Structure formats: structure tokens, C-alpha cells
Amino acid sequence: MRLDMISTTLHIPLGGQFGFWQTVNSHGWCALVPFDVDKSEQRLGRLLELQNGTLVRCSLHRRSSNLTAELKSAGKITKAEKDEVRRQLTECLRLDEDLSEFYTEARRRPHYRWIARQRAGRLLRAPTVFEDVVKMICTTNCSWALTESMVGNLVRNLGTPFDNGVRSFPSPQALAQVTEKYLRTHIRTGYRSPYLLELATRIAEGDLKIEHWRSSTLSSEELFEEARSVKGMGTYAAGNILKLLGRYDYLGLDSWVRAKFYELHKKGRRVSDKTIERHYASFGKWKGLFFWLEMTREWYDRKFPF
DNA sequence: GCGTCCAGGTCTACC
């Protein structure tokens, strides 16, 4: 479908702490639709769905001390819609998250000073917790290629169409409308299908309010347990979802980071998860972030992999 | 082209 698009530009002032390209490439999310990346231009693309259903395609890049967002939509964007775009982008790029305390901790430790220098530590997230949780479940027990396939199928089959084949991430309501068989056959989510369906149905029916998690006053332990109560979210998935909520108390171990830890700290020898936990215990509430950045440091030293 | 094996987290049943 081709629509007559209206373009407009939004400028968002950035603090000195903010590393745009570092945030975009902080983990694999930028490679999962409806995000897309243009490496040569250092741009992040994203189709946003606003509360009133309006779709806005954003192309983001850094220009001096501003984030420039080039917006395209089927009609003229109102001021209220622009404000919502700004809010959603602030959520995705964690522009409101204050990492001063984390950087002070990093500067105190010679091995981690590079983190503050690089302005690393902001982890890209989706506009909604729902999208983050669905994607996290789609990373479990499979290769990255399969994650890309499952998320691509979800967006292609259940997302709202925009322009030129681009689609939004499906809402809980859209996901809740299909059957487990449909998910297995068309989305290829396998045994995860009943988990995704249950999650979407609970949210659509108002039984589970995961969008509150980002502003929750619960302790990290309580929030971790609440995340664990979602079927399909084990210790790995819940630990990493907490990082996307701004809580870094958990490591979120998977086979890739374990292997990286063995390589960096144990000359390739396997050790127990408890040993890894002990290694980072002194980092307190920041341990998950120090851990992830140490495991991915080479991404910052050379090119990012996504 | 077909069959087999394997890697990857989580859940459930069982001890």
C-alpha cells in the first residue's frame, strides 16, 4: 500500500551523558522489527503506533546535541501526537534515565572506566513492556536467527500495515485474537505459542498490567518474581526484562554470556552460575549492567555486530 | 532429499 505521506521533523535535546549509537547497538533489539538500523548513516528507524491508532514512521539520528527525528505519517501530525512521539522515543532510548551514580561507580574501578568514557549503559527498549516481554520470550531456547524469524512473522502477520510493507508491532488485543494453532503454523513460535497467547489474553482482558512495571515501586526482588509469574519467563528472561525496566540486580545468564564469562575470566573453563554471581556480587544493584557491558565490551572497541 | 543429531531456556513431574 502506498500512502501520501506528510513529513515533519522533531528535535529532542540530549544530555552530555547520552551516547546515541551506543544505545542503539546496546543489544540485539535494534535488529528486530519494527526497529531497523542504517549503519552507514548511523540512523535508527522505528514505526510507532500512537494511542489513537495513528502510525508514525521515525528515522532518528544524532545532530550535535540534539536527537533529530524525521517523522512520516498519513496525515498531519497534531501537537499532542508529536508530544506522544517524543514520549515514546524517550522511553525507547531511556533519555530520562539518570546514570550518574552508575558512571561514578564505573570511574571508581579502573577496569570499567571505559564505560563512562564511552557513555555506554543505556539499553534500547521497545515503546511498551508488552513488546519487550514478547521479544524476550522469543529469544529463549533458540538461535538469534529464529528469534528474528518469530518476531518478523508476528509483525508481518499481526501488525497494523503502514506504508511500503512496514507494519507496527502487534497489540496484545491483536495477538489475543488468534489461536495457538495459528501461532504454531504461521508465526513458528512452537511451544512458546500458548505462553504468548496467555500473556496477550491476560493483558487484553485487564488481568495483567505489565505496562506499570516501568514505574513500579516494588522492590527488584518482587518485580523479578512478578516477571517470573508470566509463563515462558524463566530466570534468564526475567533477569533481562528487569534490565529493560531500569533494574540491574540480576545477571540474566544465557549460554552466550556464560561462554563469554568463561573466556574472559576462566581461560575458557566452565564454572557454575553461582561462581559468576559471586564474581559480580560487589557491584550491588548495578551488577547486571556491569556484567552485560563487560561481556559486550568488544562491541564498543570495534564495530557493533547488529 | 531425507533422516538424525544438536543447541538453546523453561516447565512439569518426580524424587
Next chain:
DNA sequence: GGTAGACCTGGACGC
């Protein structure tokens, strides 16, 4: 509380 086996997909490999 700890452990074994099932779940499902796609890629690698051998024939």
C-alpha cells in the same frame, strides 16, 4: 530443593 525429560525449530551433517 534438585534433577530429568519434554517441548520446538532450524542448522549442520552424513548418507
